[in-house]
Amino acid sequence: MAAAKSTSLPLSRRQLLKTGAALGLGTAALGLRPAWANPWGQAAGYPQGVETGPDLALAIRRDTLPIAGKTARPISINGTSPGPLIRLKEGQDAVLRVTNLLEEPTSIHWHGMILPPGMDGVPGLSFAGIAPGETFTYRFPVRQSGTYWYHSHSGLQEQLGHAGPLVIDAAEREPFRYDREHVLLLTDWTFEDPASVFRNLKLGEGYYNFQERTVADFFADVEQHGFADTAAQRAMWARMRMSSRDIADVTGSTYTYLLNGHAPSDNWTALFKPGETLRLRIINGSAMSYFDMRIPGLKMTVVAADGQPVQPVPVDEFRIGVAETYDVLVTPKDDGAYPLFAESMDRSGFALGTLAPRLGMTAAVPARRRIADRGMEAMGAHGDMNMSGMDHSKIAGMDHSGMQGMDHAEVPGMDGMASPQAGTMLPVGVAQPGSRYDQAGIGLDPTERRVLVYRDLKAFAPWPDRRPPGRELELHLTGNMERYMWSFDGKKFSEVTGPIHFEKDERLRLILVNDTMMEHPIHLHGMWMELENGAGDLIPRKHTLNVKPGERVSALITADAEGSWAFHCHLLYHMDAGMFRVVKVA
């Protein structure tokens, strides 16, 4: 895989030439930024928005740019925010010169890339950071292909639009074909200072949540479920001092959700010719927002997850956690417009674009769904396991209230379940008890449409290291929502001494147990995590694992990357509040 021969152009290049004539037409309409997000997709005709490797330069500065029709001060990369599409080719030796024109240190982390530790771009771990006025040169061999992204790992800069897509063209033909591709980068923009957002979360519990349960909801519930059940359910949440509507910390009350840097009202359009097969490279580059992505009227076929090819899964909708990427194929046959609809998980807003054969077309925007209430699975009880026989609509009676420092024995599915005995391990590739890979997550109704679940993800081919794990490492995801403290094993980053140790070249199983009632996208730098979703030899490789409330997720890791690596929740403010650890491979 290391040596690249450039005799065969990647498939996408050829398509590009084929559609070259058509590209000229859109020029006038393309005053839009960033240019890689132009409506004809990948386009050599408009290279200013695509930075093509192996050798390229990026300048980071604070710019005045309009966002959603208002003046904003985002961080720009080569004049755009989010930044340009960086396009590299598998087998290249990339040389990325990053110049900091900000008044504070900055960095770029290449999310999902397997590279030397000094090139990973995490200040304090990989390097000192890039000082104002300084240029740092990242050099690394490109040993993988697929859809990734990049972003700042300094402070809260990511929230200011310091992010962009990263596409690596495969050296060899990928296991699927398409005629045209579009990159869809989802972000969340706020006109507030990110430091104020963080402070508001710290000081005002539920600060951004304007969808809490009210007295009116109570009476509506009484009518539907009766007084006793409603009161019991309310009392349970109140007793635990939690909110069943705590779905997202930061919401549409401050966020404008962007698709390729464009607000829904901009009607950013991705073009196609009827009958073409399109590859949509969908990246959740937001700071805090999970999205549910669908294109009403089109079946999507998921062909890659976190950059890695998977066996095709036809779906109507998928949830994309923060920092995850999915590649889907769609084949619109009609000469009509389709909405690219990415609804935030808490239903407080959406990112929107249009997939259309011509500019200026619009599609009917789907109605937003109502916010869902968290059920008992968020409380650490697992509905399918030991609680069968219990009416799931009645949460009353649930008493697993100790969220922090929860006893191992209370972990979902662990009691009353054939759990692994001490000293023995499950076979490789088998789903852990307590996992819910077959569930789509809060607010998604699988009976309504076909929704992607983690169990659907099967690697296209088995990965080389088939060794069983030599040891198991279990980490709990913990938090105190009243204080907005987030941590692993009850300790914030500032409270732990020293890193998590991986032995060089060992094969280990990492088990993540979510003791909180929020989803956490957990990201390990430098190494892949093979998600043990029950797919046996074909368990998929990911860089970011979404762990649902009360869920237990396990992944196999080959610790082949010597050095210190960041390991953290990819919700920006969770990370900043302490849900961050260092993994040292030595």
Next chain:
Amino acid sequence: MKSKTIVIGTGSTLAMLMAAGAQASDGYDAPASWPSPMAEHSQASVLVDRLEYASPDKGEDALVWDFQAWYGGDINRVYLKGEGENVQGDNEDAEFESLDLLYSRLIADFWELQGGIGYQGGIASNDHPERYFGVINLQGLAPYRVETDLSLRVSDEGDVSASLESEYDLRITQRTFLQPRLEVSAAADEVPEFGVGEGLNSVRTGLRLRYEVTRKLAPYVGGYWVKSYGDTADLARASGGATEDTGVVAGVRMWF
């Protein structure tokens, strides 16, 4: 003597805060000149829970305040809390019923234990008698989301008193809240100078309807009922005051 206590109290509190700011750094490959991968933040905040004009049935109108300001991290904080009033038309200066400087430590997910020194008296004049306290507070969010502040005080004369304040927010709409409020005070010793009797002193309940223009600024209207008991009631009667009263209030809750 008293000011010396304040200085020592403040100094030791600050020292404890500094010690809490240490970074995890051992065991990494990082040179010392590199920044910590994640910074630890301290915050400062001021909450004016009540700033209101109160108009009782009996007695004089008053401007009433209840605030708390703090600085610190997640676990260790320094608090300045104050409650008091300026009775209109009594030709007397405003009075702090309490002004406390406290060190606070998070001892459970929802609870802070606070300790420090307190003051009661006039603000700038000699209109009101003065005294100092040692104060211990348990402040936090009780089950069912009841904001609770339980306070135990020992005065510089050795008099012991206790008080409980609790508030609950009932969400009418996303921005409108109905807030019942309860204050109970009791004392182990009689201190006539401050109108404090032995045993249960008084119970005060209130109801406020607040509208959050923003999360940080919320005007409200409301009413209250207050009654004094036992020796405290006797003291009130002796000084010509009422032992039971109701009133209406209008004010603003804000934080920044």
